[in-house]
Amino acid sequence: MKNELLVAYRYLTNNWVQIQASNMCGCCHCLQTFPPESVVAWTGLHFDELDDPEAIKRQTALCPLCGNESVLGNGAGFPVDPDFLGRMNDAWFQRTIIRKPAAKT
Ligand SMILES: [Zn+2]
Numbered sequence: 001m002k003n004e005l006l007v008a009y010r011y012l013t014n015n016w017v018q019i020q021a022s023n024m025c026g027c028c029h030c031l032q033t034f035p036p037e038s039v040v041a042w043t044g045l046h047f048d049e050l051d052d053p054e055a056i057k058r059q060t061a062l063c064p065l066c067g068n069e070s071v072l073g074n075g076a077g078f079p080v081d082p083d084f085l086g087r088m089n090d091a092w093f094q095r096t097i098i099r100k101p102a103a104k105t
Pocket residue numbers: 027028029030031032063064065066067068070
C-alpha cells in the first residue's frame with residue numbers, strides 16, 4: 001500500500017492551513033486543478049466559532065468545481081498533477097482497493 005495516498009488523504013479535510021500555504025490546488029474527485037484563491041467555499045465552521053482563529057484553521061475546503069471535500073493543496077507537500085490526483089481518486093473515491101501495481105511480465 002502506498003503510504004503517500006494515505007497521508008495525502010488527511011489533507012483533504014481540515015486543510016485550511018495547507019490551502020493557504022499552497023500556490024496550486026487540485027481536486028481528487030473531479031481531477032481539476034485551480035489556484036487556492038478559487039476555493040471560496042469551506043465547511044466545518046459553526047456560527048458560534050466565526051471569530052475563533054483555531055476553528056477557522058480547521059475548516060475543510062470544498063472544490064469550486066464539483067463541491068466535494070476533496071481539495072488537495074500543493075502546500076501539503078504532494079503533487080497536484082493529474083497523475084497523483086488520479087491515483088488519489090482511484091484509491092479513495094472509486095472505492096477500489098489500493099494495491100501494488102502488478103509486476104510487469
Ligand atoms: Zn472537484
